[in-house]
Amino acid sequence: MASEPMRWTMLAIGWLFIAVTPLVGPIPGPGGVITFAIGAGLVLKNSRWAKRRYVRFKQRHPKWGSWSDWSLRRESAKRREAIARETSSESD
Numbered sequence: 001m002a003s004e005p006m007r008w009t010m011l012a013i014g015w016l017f018i019a020v021t022p023l024v025g026p027i028p029g030p031g032g033v034i035t036f037a038i039g040a041g042l043v044l045k046n047s048r049w050a051k052r053r054y055v056r057f058k059q060r061h062p063k064w065g066s067w068s069d070w071s072l073r074r075e076s077a078k079r080r081e082a083i084a085r086e087t088s089s090e091s092d
Contacts (some may be wrong), residue, residue, distance in 0.1 A: 007046045008046075010045070010046045010089040011041050011042065011043060011047055013039075013042055014038075014039045014040070014041070014042025014043035014044075014045075014046065014047075015034070015037040015039065015043060016034050016039070017038050017039025017042065018035075018036060018039035018043065019039075020035055020039075021035045021039065049064065
């Protein structure tokens with residue numbers, strides 16, 4: 001696990017990326033989407049508040065939650081997918 005100062009630094013960088021997104025958005029290309037995704041990923045990895053909000057979001061919108069799990073390469077999502085595959089193969 002990262003040290004507290006490093007976690008706070010990464011959290012601040014994540015919020016900075018999110019804050020810069022509206023400035024980068026009008027530039028041609030997908031820059032705004034990419035900067036927002038990077039910032040959201042950093043905030044989610046380093047903020048307990050954001051993790052709680054993310055869990056609530058996933059409970060309300062499971063399809064969107066699985067998509068974001070895949071994009072963030074979350075270990076918990078990989079475990080759930082493996083368990084679901086095992087369960088479905090056992091029932092066949």
